[in-house]
Amino acid sequence: MRYFTQLLLLLTLCCYTHAQSYQSAETTAYIKKYHKTAIREMYQYKIPASITLAQGILESASGKSDLAIKANNHFGIKCSGDYSGKKYYKDDDKKNDCFRCYIHADESFRDHSIFLTKPRYADLFKLKTTDYKGWAKGLKAAGYATNPKYPSLLIEIIEQNNLSEYDKNPEKYISKKEAEDYSLLKGKLSPEGSLKENVVIAPAVKRNKINGVKCIQIKQGDTFYSLSKQLGMSIEELKRINDFPSNYTLKTGEFLFIEEKKKKNKDFDTHTASQGETWLSISQLYGIQKDRLKKMNKAKGESIPAGKIIRLH
Numbered sequence: 001m002r003y004f005t006q007l008l009l010l011l012t013l014c015c016y017t018h019a020q021s022y023q024s025a026e027t028t029a030y031i032k033k034y035h036k037t038a039i040r041e042m043y044q045y046k047i048p049a050s051i052t053l054a055q056g057i058l059e060s061a062s063g064k065s066d067l068a069i070k071a072n073n074h075f076g077i078k079c080s081g082d083y084s085g086k087k088y089y090k091d092d093d094k095k096n097d098c099f100r101c102y103i104h105a106d107e108s109f110r111d112h113s114i115f116l117t118k119p120r121y122a123d124l125f126k127l128k129t130t131d132y133k134g135w136a137k138g139l140k141a142a143g144y145a146t147n148p149k150y151p152s153l154l155i156e157i158i159e160q161n162n163l164s165e166y167d168k169n170p171e172k173y174i175s176k177k178e179a180e181d182y183s184l185l186k187g188k189l190s191p192e193g194s195l196k197e198n199v200v201i202a203p204a205v206k207r208n209k210i211n212g213v214k215c216i217q218i219k220q221g222d223t224f225y226s227l228s229k230q231l232g233m234s235i236e237e238l239k240r241i242n243d244f245p246s247n248y249t250l251k252t253g254e255f256l257f258i259e260e261k262k263k264k265n266k267d268f269d270t271h272t273a274s275q276g277e278t279w280l281s282i283s284q285l286y287g288i289q290k291d292r293l294k295k296m297n298k299a300k301g302e303s304i305p306a307g308k309i310i311r312l313h
Contacts, residue, residue: 022057022157030062031161037109039170044208045113046125049170050132050163051139052109054154057161063105066090072102072274075112085253086276103277104285111253130167132158208255211265211287215257218250231258243280243290255284263292264313275306286312 031053038049038056059076060068067073071088079087079098086101102108116124121142127134136151136158144150158164166173208215216227224235231238239248242257250256265286273282279302283290294300296311304310 020153020156022160024062026062026064027057027157027161030057030060031163033063034105034109035166036174037106039166039174041109041113042129042167042170045117046129047113047116048129048132048135048164049166050158051135051154052112053161053163053166054132054136054157055112056109057157058153067099068105071099072105072108073099074105074108075115077108077111077115103274103281104271106285130164132164132167210255210257210285211262211267213257213261213287214259215255215287218252218254218256220252222250222252224250227256233258243283257284257287261287261289263289264296266313268312271310271312273304273306273308273310277304277306278302279304282310288312 034053034056035049038052041047041052042049056063056074059065060074063069063074067076067088067090071086073088076092077100078092079100083100086103088099088101089096090099091097092099100108100111102111121139121144124135124138124142127138133151133155136154139145139154140148140150147153208217216231224238227233228235228238238244238256238258239246241260242248243261261283265288268286271282271286279290279294279299282288282304283293286293293310293312296313
């Protein structure tokens with residue numbers, strides 16, 4: 001009997017070492033905080049919300065890694081290509097590796113989506129958004145990660161936390177208005193999640209919405225002059241509705257509103273200011289008029305101390 005008990009204990013320990021748990025209070029909190037962001041990216045970029053969340057959980061230790069805390073970088077994206085934004089340095093593949101630094105975690109999620117639109121990941125977009133196993137294996141096959149266990153780790157995270165539910169029934173977790181606001185692919189997805197035939201996704205000027213307000217994302221080479229011609233709006237009007245000063249220069253990747261921003265944001269209660277944020281950058285992030293944002297928060301100057309809680313409605 002004693003031998004049997006010892007054998008049972010040994011088998012239990014063996015199983016425990018091979019099956020890691022990804023269920024924790026931190027992971028639950030991470031999912032609660034970012035599931036709508038992942039669903040938004042799925043609507044706009046056709047990347048399963050479960051995959052985005054699982055990668056974020058794995059790469060950022062559920063938002064608790066130094067990179068996530070200090071740089072709002074949840075996916076370990078480095079300073080490659082033509083990146084010219086803020087940078088964060090830490091030892092990784094080499095000493096003092098350069099990583100992208102974001103003002104807000106949402107920017108990290110968007111950059112992750114854009115990163116996956118590279119040609120080497122093209123085969124992934126032939127899969128349905130409900131095929132999280134295919135996506136997990138496809139990411140590894142396309143060279144996203146070198147760890148041979150990367151697909152199984154993502155699948156474990158998804159299945160332990162039932163993340164595939166966000167792929168299958170996203171409308172249960174966002175409002176109808178949010179679905180309309182999020183969706184560049186609205187009406188262009190089949191019930192199974194695959195793209196319908198003969199659909200043109202990318203117009204000359206890609207339109208989006210933040211807080212229900214139409215906007216576009218600035219591409220390299222865009223200028224106020226070129227966009228004013230494409231949009232049929234004056235340069236002065238574009239600067240006014242975005243609260244930009246007269247000498248403002250557009251930055252690649254930022255969002256430009258093409259209609260009046262709103263007086264408040266109903267989807268988010270507060271925002272915690274990070275180092276370097278301004279009333280303008282926060283007003284753009286949430287689609288709120290800068291003057292109204294300052295008035296809500298009884299702000300007189302332009303500086304915002306890091307850590308300040310900003311009211312959004």
